[in-house]
Amino acid sequence: MANSDNNRRKFMATTLQSVGLTALGGLLWSGYSDEVKASPLVLRPPGALPEDDFLKACIKCGLCAEACVNRDSNKNKDGSKRPGTLKMAKGGDHRMIGTPFFIPTEVPCYMCDDIPCVPVCPSGALDMPSLLNEKEELDINKSRMGLAVVHKESCIAFWGIQCDACYRACPLLDEAITLEYQKNERTGKHAFLLPIVHSDVCTGCGLCEKACVTEKPAIFILPIEQSTGKAGSHYVKGWDKKDQERVREAKEIKTKNERSEKEAADYLNMEVEY
Ligand code: SF4
Numbered sequence: 483m484a485n486s487d488n489n490r491r492k493f494m495a496t497t498l499q500s501v502g503l504t505a506l507g508g509l510l511w512s513g514y515s516d517e518v519k520a521s522p523l524v525l526r527p528p529g530a531l532p533e534d535d536f537l538k539a540c541i542k543c544g545l546c547a548e549a550c551v552n553r554d555s556n557k558n559k560d561g562s563k564r565p566g567t568l569k570m571a572k573g574g575d576h577r578m579i580g581t582p583f584f585i586p587t588e589v590p591c592y593m594c595d596d597i598p599c600v601p602v603c604p605s606g607a608l609d610m611p612s613l614l615n616e617k618e619e620l621d622i623n624k625s626r627m628g629l630a631v632v633h634k635e636s637c638i639a640f641w642g643i644q645c646d647a648c649y650r651a652c653p654l655l656d657e658a659i660t661l662e663y664q665k666n667e668r669t670g671k672h673a674f675l676l677p678i679v680h681s682d683v684c685t686g687c688g689l690c691e692k693a694c695v696t697e698k699p700a701i702f703i704l705p706i707e708q709s710t711g712k713a714g715s716h717y718v719k720g721w722d723k724k725d726q727e728r729v730r731e732a733k734e735i736k737t738k739n740e741r742s743e744k745e746a747a748d749y750l751n752m753e754v755e756y
């Protein structure tokens with residue numbers, strides 16, 4: 483009898499152990515798979531392919547981050563090395579483990595002229611041809627690591643307080659960010675100088691985000707995919723001849739529904755039930 487009790491206890495202990503291990507394994511796995519899923523808000527090095535393609539191409543060798551930290555310009559006056567811009571994601575970073583990324587408020591990209599992080603990439607995840615200009619030279623201004631976005635409600639320039647920290651920090655001074663003069667109607671005698679980001683020039687280096695004086699930056703970099711909209715090909719810029727030519731051959735598309743069959747004036751005057 484005592485022997486069968488012992489066996490039962492052993493069986494229960496083994497079962498509980500395996501249940502515990504399975505649960506722990508599940509927890510670890512869900513943590514791991516969270517890391518494996520790419521965070522949509524990650525900023526990649528210059529020339530990075532679109533995120534899905536980048537994740538397929540990057541072999542996680544770390545050569546870009548190594549080139550970034552070891553570049554000649556990355557030294558203090560006493561010759562000691564500064565932290566590099568690019569970090570390789572590890573557990574807890576909530577990015578695909580082993581892939582390079584940067585956080586502008588820690589270390590932004592200094593937009594090196596020779597872009598040392600890119601030519602060392604052996605996999606094409608950092609796409610050199612996308613950074614070549616008309617003279618076939620590497621041109622950091624062609625990179626689109628992200629796009630600066632201004633949160634008007636927390637940007638003190640929109641309150642009427644004089645601040646041009648982001649404007650001054652931008653390496654593409656007066657091109658990627660301009661200051662727009664606007665009359666302050668509330669006081670009637672002051673002016674706003676508002677930072678306006680130009681998405682066709684901004685490279686997403688993050689120097690503006692690093693320089694912003696507010697408690698949490700009022701200007702920050704988002705990946706292009708998350709910071710841009712899309713008008714759709716059926717909208718035409720009436721003032722742009724090229725854009726008009728684009729749709730010259732387009733076929734007319736007629737929407738068929740109850741409303742489209744009526745005249746605009748009819749349905750605008752229709753009674754609406756709420
Ligand atoms: S361009 Fe930016 S990411 Fe590349 S090496 Fe220079 S600072 Fe680092």
Ligand code: SF4
Pocket residue numbers: 539540541542543544545546547580581582602603604605606607608
């Ligand atoms: S050098 Fe290229 S392949 Fe290697 S970690 Fe950087 S992006 Fe990935």
